[in-house]
Amino acid sequence: xxxxxxxxxxxxVEQHGTPSGDAIVLxxxxxxQLIHWPDALITAFVTAGLHVITFxxxxxxxxxxxxxxxxxxxCDMADDTIGLMSALGIEKAHVLGVSMGGMIAQLAALRHPAxxxxxxxxxxxxxxxxxxxxxxDVQNMxxxxxxxxxxxxxxxxxxxxxxxxxxxxxxxxxKDRAALIGRAYDRSYCxxxxxxxxxxxxxxxxxxxxxxxIDLPVLFVHGSHDRIFPLAHGQDIARxxxxxxxxxxDGMGHDLEGALPVIVAKHVLRCxxxx
Numbered sequence: 195x196x197x198x199x200x201x202x203x204x205x206x207v208e209q210h211g212t213p214s215g216d217a218i219v220l221x222x223x224x225x226x227q228l229i230h231w232p233d234a235l236i237t238a239f240v241t242a243g244l245h246v247i248t249f250x251x252x253x254x255x256x257x258x259x260x261x262x263x264x265x266x267x268x269c270d271m272a273d274d275t276i277g278l279m280s281a282l283g284i285e286k287a288h289v290l291g292v293s294m295g296g297m298i299a300q301l302a303a304l305r306h307p308a309x310x311x312x313x314x315x316x317x318x319x320x321x322x323x324x325x326x327x328x329x330x331d332v333q334n335m336x337x338x339x340x341x342x343x344x345x346x347x348x349x350x351x352x353x354x355x356x357x358x359x360x361x362x363x364x365x366x367x368x369k370d371r372a373a374l375i376g377r378a379y380d381r382s383y384c385x386x387x388x389x390x391x392x393x394x395x396x397x398x399x400x401x402x403x404x405x406x407x408i409d410l411p412v413l414f415v416h417g418s419h420d421r422i423f424p425l426a427h428g429q430d431i432a433r434x435x436x437x438x439x440x441x442x443x444d445g446m447g448h449d450l451e452g453a454l455p456v457i458v459a460k461h462v463l464r465c466x467x468x469x
Contacts, residue, residue: 197256200277201270206256207249207278211240216311216466217284219247219275223293224395225388227255227378232450238459244466247287249278251295253387260390268294268398272301276309288466290314293422293448294395297321300431301401303408312411312469314462317420317448319427320434321399332359332421336392339385348383349375356449359421363445364452405435412438413465415458417446439465 197204208228218239220231228248239246250257252266252274260266275298279287288311291299296318303313319325327333335358340351352375353368360366412435416428425442432440441461446454 195256198278198281200281201274203252203274203277204258205249205252205274205278207247207282209282210236210246210248211244213245215243215245217245217247217279217287218466219249219279219284219287219289221275221289221291221295221298222248222251222254223291223295224391225254225385227381229255229378229381230374232455235450235455235459238456238463242463242466244288245284247278247282247284250382251298251391253384253390255382259384259387264390266390266394267401268297268394269301269305269401271298271394272305275299275302276306279309285309286311288312288314288469290316290462291318292316292450293318294391297395297398297402300405300408301398303410303412304401304404307408307410310410312413312466313408314413314415314465315428315431316415316450316458317417317423317428317446318414318431319423320402320405320431321395322403322430323399325427325430326424328423329421335359336422343383343385345376345379348379359448361417361445361447361449361451361454362419364454366449366451405431408435408438411465411469413461414438414440415461416440416442417448418442418444419447422448 289299296315335355340347414428414432432438
């Protein structure tokens with residue numbers, strides 16, 4: 195692991211595979227860290243010869259934490275991604291973003307098309323006002339906090355929320371998931387940073403209103419059982435971006451459990467072969 199200066203931020207980054215391969219930058223979602231990327235997804239890309247870059251977004255993991263005076267937008271986070279590429283000497287890369295990371299990937303494609311080879315948007319949204327909202331109980335859970343700041347409180351809370359929007363086709367193992375939540379807690383617990391990211395995501399509707407202007411190869415992967423962003427979100431984005439493709443995975447919710455990382459990687463690699 196290493197830290198690099200990018201777009202005025204200090205970002206924690208890991209690199210996998212050979213630097214001589216085509217680069218793919220993976221962008222995490224709300225409040226999550228680079229350790230949340232499934233090993234199977236990274237391994238699939240490395241085995242295919244790609245140079246895989248994972249990093250902690252600002253306000254998460256070991257990257258720089260902001261404060262109340264540091265208001266930022268998802269456009270700033272998209273610029274972080276491009277700044278990270280520049281710091282690593284990568285002129286052009288594929289980008290893959292999940293959830294909020296998928297919004298960041300869309301904005302990177304809009305703002306820096308010369309730096310993006312292709313974009314892969316997984317379980318994400320454009321936040322367009324006509325799209326169906328999350329299920330009511332899920333909306334409440336997205337805003338809820340753990341009962342307290344103790345490690346066991348956070349693990350119990352995140353297990354409960356994870357079950358609410360997980361994948362019915364690939365339910366997670368409670369023991370393994372609890373271990374990952376605990377590992378993330380030990381590495382960095384910053385609910386204030388997650389709240390700032392959430393505010394940036396909620397304010398992104400205006401910036402994402404122009405995705406029809408994206409002129410790059412784009413693939414959307416969405417689950418049939420996503421309770422945070424119902425399938426209509428993926429369908430809408432794929433319809434609006436010229437030439438975009440949508441892959442719907444039956445039984446997938448709003449996570450990457452079980453065989454899902456390998457399934458997603460196969461769809462992405464198939465598309466990369468044609469770029």
